[in-house]
Amino acid sequence: MKADRVVIAQQGAPEVMQFETADLPAPAEGEVQIRQTVIGLNYMDVYQRSGHYAMNLPSPLGLEAAGEITAIGDGVEGFAIGDRVVYGGILGAYAGARNAPAARVLQIPDEISDEVAAAALMKGMTTEYLLERTYKVRPGDHVLFFAASGGVGQIAGQWGKHLGAEMIGVTSGSENCAAALDHGYAHAIDRKSEDIVARVKEITGGAGVPVVYDSVGKATFETSMACLATYGLFVSFGATTGEAPAVTPSQLQHGGSLYFTRPTLADYAASRADLEHSSGRLFEMIRAGHVKININQRRRLSDVVAAHRDLEAGTTTGSTIFTP
Numbered sequence: 209m210k211a212d213r214v215v216i217a218q219q220g221a222p223e224v225m226q227f228e229t230a231d232l233p234a235p236a237e238g239e240v241q242i243r244q245t246v247i248g249l250n251y252m253d254v255y256q257r258s259g260h261y262a263m264n265l266p267s268p269l270g271l272e273a274a275g276e277i278t279a280i281g282d283g284v285e286g287f288a289i290g291d292r293v294v295y296g297g298i299l300g301a302y303a304g305a306r307n308a309p310a311a312r313v314l315q316i317p318d319e320i321s322d323e324v325a326a327a328a329l330m331k332g333m334t335t336e337y338l339l340e341r342t343y344k345v346r347p348g349d350h351v352l353f354f355a356a357s358g359g360v361g362q363i364a365g366q367w368g369k370h371l372g373a374e375m376i377g378v379t380s381g382s383e384n385c386a387a388a389l390d391h392g393y394a395h396a397i398d399r400k401s402e403d404i405v406a407r408v409k410e411i412t413g414g415a416g417v418p419v420v421y422d423s424v425g426k427a428t429f430e431t432s433m434a435c436l437a438t439y440g441l442f443v444s445f446g447a448t449t450g451e452a453p454a455v456t457p458s459q460l461q462h463g464g465s466l467y468f469t470r471p472t473l474a475d476y477a478a479s480r481a482d483l484e485h486s487s488g489r490l491f492e493m494i495r496a497g498h499v500k501i502n503i504n505q506r507r508r509l510s511d512v513v514a515a516h517r518d519l520e521a522g523t524t525t526g527s528t529i530f531t532p
């Protein structure tokens with residue numbers, strides 16, 4: 209059998225992504241074969257393509273997709289042909305069909321579509337561990353979240369509100385601020401026209417926030433540090449504008465006995481137990497209607513170059529999905 213997929217021979221601009229038709233062998237021991245119906249786009253794909261993350265080249269690309277099981281390798285239990293499944297974090301998702309380790313694959317609950325599963329899995333599991341494990345958000349907390357109208361940001365606003373937090377979102381422009389306010393944020397700060405630190409101090413009565421979730425990195429590091437209350441936690445979970453600078457003990461001391469962490473989903477969903485816990489919480493939040501997944505960009509996989517350009521330019525909101 210053959211399958212179309214996206215590969216890179218070198219890292220760089222979006223144009224390094226090329227299509228190829230490759231042999232797809234029968235699934236090996238422990239693997240399932242998936243005919244993919246929907247593929248998710250994540251900022252991590254940009255880091256892997258651009259060279260921000262080191263990769264073994266040549267390499268397939270893409271990390272997240274949903275589809276139907278079409279073949280099952282030896283030793284796999286708990287899956288049947290025809291099952292609707294989803295996965296995140298397995299390189300090679302930009303493809304029409306693929307083999308994947310069954311240990312990382314999840315059944316999609318009946319009430320959730322393939323589209324929503326592929327649009328939400330990685331962004332939603334990230335939100336789960338950030339708000340419920342890295343820092344346990346409590347009712348009444350002021351929580352500062354960057355890129356509030358983006359894929360992770362829209363899920364986090366709704367989730368944090370459900371936990372009882374007063375969510376403060378940072379985004380760009382009045383339309384994105386309105387989108388943030390529609391997705392759980394009690395306050396939206398326009399990073400293009402407002403003083404973020406001054407607004408946060410005003411909202412929190414001068415105290416600052418107990419936690420900041422900063423996925424922007426280099427460009428917002430100083431701002432995030434200045435928004436934290438005493439004992440505050442800086443959660444640096446992305447590098448959209450480049451890596452945050454090294455943090456010195458004295459910066460944490462003088463900032464008010466602060467904490468700094470750089471978490472990743474790969475660690476928080478490494479065990480099967482954590483993977484099932486995290487995805488289970490996400491599916492529960494979607495089924496209960498506490499979190500709505502907005503798929504604002506639907507594209508064919510053949511438009512992958514343009515889709516990367518848009519995500520990097522910051523012109524997208526909510527989630528982007530592809531059909532193969």
Ligand SMILES: NC(=O)c1ccc[n+]([C@@H]2O[C@H](COP(=O)([O-])OP(=O)(O)OC[C@H]3O[C@@H](n4cnc5c(N)ncnc54)[C@H](OP(=O)(O)O)[C@@H]3O)[C@@H](O)[C@H]2O)c1
Nearest residue numbers: 250251334355358359360379380423445446447472473522
């Ligand atoms: N550590 C983890 O486990 C993990 C897992 C998943 C995702 N992430 C990170 O989470 C972030 C969001 O991912 P996503 O896929 O949902 O992408 P996204 O938020 O939909 O897109 C990135 C957003 O970053 C914002 N941005 C761009 N330049 C900026 C700047 N100079 N200052 C402030 N904000 C800027 C833009 O939003 P505005 O213009 O609206 O501000 C843009 O829409 C990424 O950094 C990603 O790496 C981390």
